[in-house]
Amino acid sequence: MINNMQQVVIATRKQGSRDVIEALQNAGALHLVPVKAEGVLTAGPLTGEDAEFRRESERLLARAETTLTELGASRRVAAAVPAESEWPALLEEVAGPAAELAKRRQALDADMDVARTYGSAVKALSELSGGLDQSRRVSLVPFIYQKPEDLSALQAALQGSLDGRFEVATRPLSNADHVGAVATLSIDRDAARAALGKARLGELRLPGRFDGQPISQVSADLSRIEREGAPQRDALERERTGLANKFGPTLFAIRDALSDQVAIHDVEGMSARGKYSLVMQGFVPEDRISGLKSALDRFGDAVSYELHPVDSHHTAHVPVELKNTSYSKNFELILGMLPLPRYGNFDPTGIISFFFPLFFGFIIGDIGYGLLFFIVGTWFALKAKKGEGVNLAAMNSYLSPDVMGKLGVIIRTMSTWAIFWGFLTGEFFGNLAEHLHIFYVNHAWIQSIWGITVPGEQESGLLPIVFPRLASYFTNTALITTLIVGIGMVLWSWLIRVQLASRHGDKTHLWEAIGMLGGLVGLISLGFLSQGGNQLVNAAIYKDFSNPLLIAMYIGFAVFVLGMVMSKVFLMIIEILSQGGNIISFARLFAVGVAGAILANLATDLGWGMYERIGVLGIIIGVILALLVHAFALAITIIGHVLQPIRLHFVEFLTPTGYHNESGVPYSPLRRLSPPTGTAISKQ
Structure with missing residues (x-):
């Protein structure tokens, strides 16, 4: 859910x-927004002594951040x-050595990169030159080529x-x-280079x-x-680490204090x-009003403030903070792929946390x-519990312990549902x-x-299969099941739009929204009434009024026409067909799952067949083959298995609610970085 906000105006000496x-x-509770000044009040950038003090603070802050980056320091101890x-003297004491x-x-x-890239070529050219590279009268023009015909073309151009x-x-x-080199007189060097160009070879x-x-x-x-x-690189790194360990904590403390100082200027x-x-004016979450009041009340008559509810019709500038259960x-993390919802809209995190x-x-x-x-998922959770992250070098990204912990919960929840459905479908690595x-x-x-x-004949076993999704006689049932889920989700999304x-x-x-709901009810009733068309x-079938589906169809289409006329959105005729397509999109759940299950069965059948043909040796070969095919099948299908549920939420479900039409402002409260017991900030 979206945390309720109150608007606050604060006046002080x-x-x-x-x-x-x-x-x-x-x-750490107030989200500030600019005040539009009128009359004798002014707003905007600071001037005079205040502006100079701000520029100096920003200069020192930039110096501190640059030095921390150059040292590669991480916050270990306070x-x-x-x-x-x-502060200026301490920064200069470490900034100079760090920059050098x-x-x-x-x-x-840079030198090591050149040695890795060009070392072998330069060594070969040095051996070829025979000391001519030191001559003042003779010039060497080095080049690299791949095909013998390139060399022939070069010799023809040079001739x-x-x-x-x-x-x-x-x-x-x-x-x-x-690698090759052209030796020629110094006065002919440019002509040799031109010949390289004619042969479509470049000078090294x-x-x-x-x-x-x-x-x-x-x-x-x-x-x-x-x-x-x-x-030498190791020695420089040790020197860098020594500086970071010696000055890092102090630099972080100064950087935080300077950030707080610049924030005051802001x-x-x-x-x-x-x-x-x-x-000042801004917004504060309702559950943090008491903290704001206690912070301001100690100033007595020197501060006056007023709180009032947010106008629900003007919420474009109201910040958004999501407030969900510890599980949701x-x-x-998944909703973070999209912009935040606008204040006054709805937070779909709870829905995603269950249905995804x-x-x-x-x-x-x-x-x-x-x-x-x-x-x-358990590995992710254990890493997070130890405070360890994962560096994804191939993707140039880093998963922090906090993200690792969230991913651990998400993956284990997903796996729990996979195991649950596995008991219903009777699948364990396919049909093993x-x-x-x-x-x-x-x-x-x-x-x-x-x-x-x-x-066919009755089978025997230990546990009965409840949802045999791969059986041909069960295909229609499984498909209708997913379509019913789609009907529920799409109708729910339009009900949310009605509410908003x-x-x-x-x-x-x-x-x-009312018209679309009616149209969907009519369309769904028509689908069942006509037995899928x-x-x-x-x-x-259109005259049998004893059938409640027929009545629901006529009422639904009548509501659709009424909604279209009242809203004056006549493109709803096209949109209703699109919404029908959204319902059918939920058949992806069945189709993608069946495709993966078929590949899993193929892997298991391959290994089982080797066992039946060869015996004990076949067990070893079969297990290896089955594992390889299972790994391959999982690798090529896992992305689709994750993306399809995300798409159904982001597109088929959230689009009708209007979620994507407007985005919200992230709640970013004024917050102190340095310890409250630190040195008071004052003008120098």
């Missing part, structure tokens, strides 16, 4: 206003905030341009590449400081870098200022796969449990539960 802002920082008068160290590391890294005043030497580098130019140096000298430098580069810039007063809060893992489990529907996912006669199809059970007559439009007094969208042209 200009003298002492910084103490009030510090108290608001300590409370440190006391030094006296404010000491970063410069040396960057230069060494045409230089008429024999050149020499070409080459040497293989690898299976594909060759070394980057950075190595460009233009003699090849033999570059070869010696790169050889030295290859020998000494790694130890608050002053957002406030309306008079000669003797300062006015984990699924805010349920749909995933329905698609997987396999006990074995569910257990694998449960192990993965059926081969072992653990699960079986009980004809009487299927007949009593689903009203389906199962062909009614709450905001939006008559256009209210009538549109088979009797669509049978005139008799």
Whole structure:
């Protein structure tokens, strides 16, 4: 759900206003918005002495953040905030060595990159040059080529341009590449380069400081870098780590205090200022009003404030904070793929937290796969409990312990539903449990539960299968089950739209939603009445008023026409067909799940077949083959198994509610970073 907000206006004396802002920082509850100044009050950027003080604070803050980045420091232990008068000297004491160290590391890294990339080519060219690279009269033009015909084309171009005043030497580098050099008089160097261009070959130019140096000298430098580069890099890293350990805690303390100081300047810039007063406005969650009051009440008559409810019709600037249960809060990670809902809209986190893992489990529907996912989710949770994250180097991202913990809950919930559905479908790594006669199809059970007559002889086993989704006789039942879920979800989404439009007094969208609800009821009734379209042209079904489906159809379509006329949205005729398609989209749950289950059965049947043909040796070969095919099948289907439930929520369910039409402002309260007991902030 979205946390309820109250609007607050705070007025205080200009003298002492910084103490009030510090108290608001300590409370950490107020989300500030700019005040539109009128009359004698002014707003906007600070001027004069205040502006100069802000610029100095921002300069020191940028210096602190740059130094922390150069040191690669991480917050390990807290440190006391030094006296404010000491901040510039402390920053300069560490910023200079840190910048110099970063410069040396960057230069060494660049040299090591050149050695890795060009080392073998430069070594071969040095051997080819025979000392000619030191000559003032002879120039060497190095190049790399792959095909022998490239070299022939180059020699022809050189002959045409230089008429024999050149020499070409080459040497293989690898299976594909060759390195070569054109030796010519210095005055003919440009002509040799032009010949390379005619042959569609490029001159080998070394980057950075190595460009233009003699090849033999570059070869010696790169050889030295290859020998000494790694130890030098380690020594620089140790020096960097030493600086980070020594100065890191203090730098973080100063950085936080400076951030708080700059935040005070930001608050002053957002406030309306008079000669003797300062006015702030913002929003505070209802469950944090008491903390705000206690922070302000201690100033007595020096501060005056007023709280009042938010206008539900003007919520574009109202911040949004999601307030969910400890379980549902984990699924805010999934909703985070979308912008926040606008204040006054609805938070679908609770819906996603139930139906997303349920749909995933329905698609997987396999006990074995569910257990694998449960192990993965448990690993995520254990890593989070230890305070460890995971660095995904291939994706250039990092999963923090907090994210790891949320993913652990999500994955284990998904796996629990997969195991549950696995018991209903009788699947354990495909049909392995059926081969072992653990699960079986009980004809009487299927007949009593689903009203389906199962062909063939009665099987035997330990546990009856309740939802045999791969059986041909069960296909229609499974498909209708998913469509019924789709009917419920799409109708629910339009009911939410009715509720929201009614709450905001939006008559256009209210009538549109009512009309769409009526149209969907009519469309669904027509679908059942015509038996899935088979009797669509049978005139008799439209006259049998003893059938309640016919009455529901006529009423639904009448409501649809009324809603279209009242809302004046005549494109609803097209939209109703689109909504019918949204319902059918829920058949993905069945189709994607069946595709994965067929691949799982294929893997198991392959391994089981090897066992039946070869015996004991076949068991080993069969298990290996089955595992490989299972891993392959899971790898190519898992993305779809996750994305399909997400899509059904984000597109088919949330679009009718109007969720995507407007986005909200994230709740970002004024909050203190440095300890409240730190040095008081004052003007120097």
